[in-house]
Amino acid sequence: MAETWILYRTENLVNGKIYVGVHKISDTTRSRQYLGSGDKITAAIKKYGRKNFERITLAEFSCLKDAYSAEANLVNQEFVNRKDTYNVCLGGRGGVNFTEEMKVKLSIAKKGKPRSDETKAKIGAFNRGKITPEKTKEKMRTAATGKSLAVVVNGIYYPSSQIAGRKEGMLQGTLLYRAKSTSPKFINYRLATEEEKSAYTSNALE
Incomplete structure (x- = not known):
């Protein structure tokens, strides 16, 4: 059976803060309920409760390297520095900060394995802030009105x-x-x- 990794986004429905990560999908309750394992996102889940978080899939991959490469493309230094994110490390390799050499290798790897048009569209839309489920959009509208x-x-x-x-x-x-x-x-x-x-x-x- 082919293995699948997802690039996902977890959102705190109370304050709108987000976390982006990579997760290997399996048919288990733990996998289905997985929201992230970074220090800040873990602390936030403990504080607000799991019911106040929602995970959505941004893209699916059959290769772990591709998943990490996509994560590295999104979770850059600018993303980590934002006030509305829980990520504390640059994306790729499970949250390990990249050296310049590693970044070059990832860039070469990405060029050798082009993404599908669907994956490109999803990642591009995420960067532009346009991937938002209707349920989340409604919560955001409610929060703004509030x-x-x-x-x-x-x-x-x-x-x-x-x-x-x-x-x-x-x-x-x-x-x-x-x-x-x-x-x-x-x-x-x-x-x-x-x-x-x-x-x-x-x-x-x-």
């Missing part, structure tokens, strides 16, 4: 959950989740009423 939602936390009115998050010292997504929750333990978090929003606007105009 930034402007007025909330009340511990009796204090905030014109947006983004401002509230900064003032209360927590992630905007976490605060908004609590504000919308019906759980008794989050009784001090709620969305502001129309009357409260109108009163705030009136006071601001006076």
Whole structure:
């Protein structure tokens, strides 16, 4: 049976941060639920819970070297330096930082094994930020809208959950989740009423 490796992206559905890696697919629960093994992504999964992460496949490969080569092409220094990623090392060879010699060898290897048109399209779209499942797109739209939602936390009115998050010292997504929750333990978090929003606007105009 042919072996398959995937280039995948794992996204934190709470804060939008992502992790890109390579994984060998197998018919096991562990493989199907695999989200990444880097230090930062592992810590984030422990903090937010597996249910708040989603893995999507960017490309499939029958050769491990090709998978690592594609990862190296995406997870470059600029990608690692971004604030919205969990990757801490350059891509390729399981997260090992490349020397210039290794980069040249990878470049030569890539030239000798051209990618399929489908793989090229997927990787190109990822680089342009255009590969986003509909479910994830909806969550992103909801998160963007949530930034402007007025909330009340511990009796204090905030014109947006983004401002509230900064003032209360927590992630905007976490605060908004609590504000919308019906759980008794989050009784001090709620969305502001129309009357409260109108009163705030009136006071601001006076």
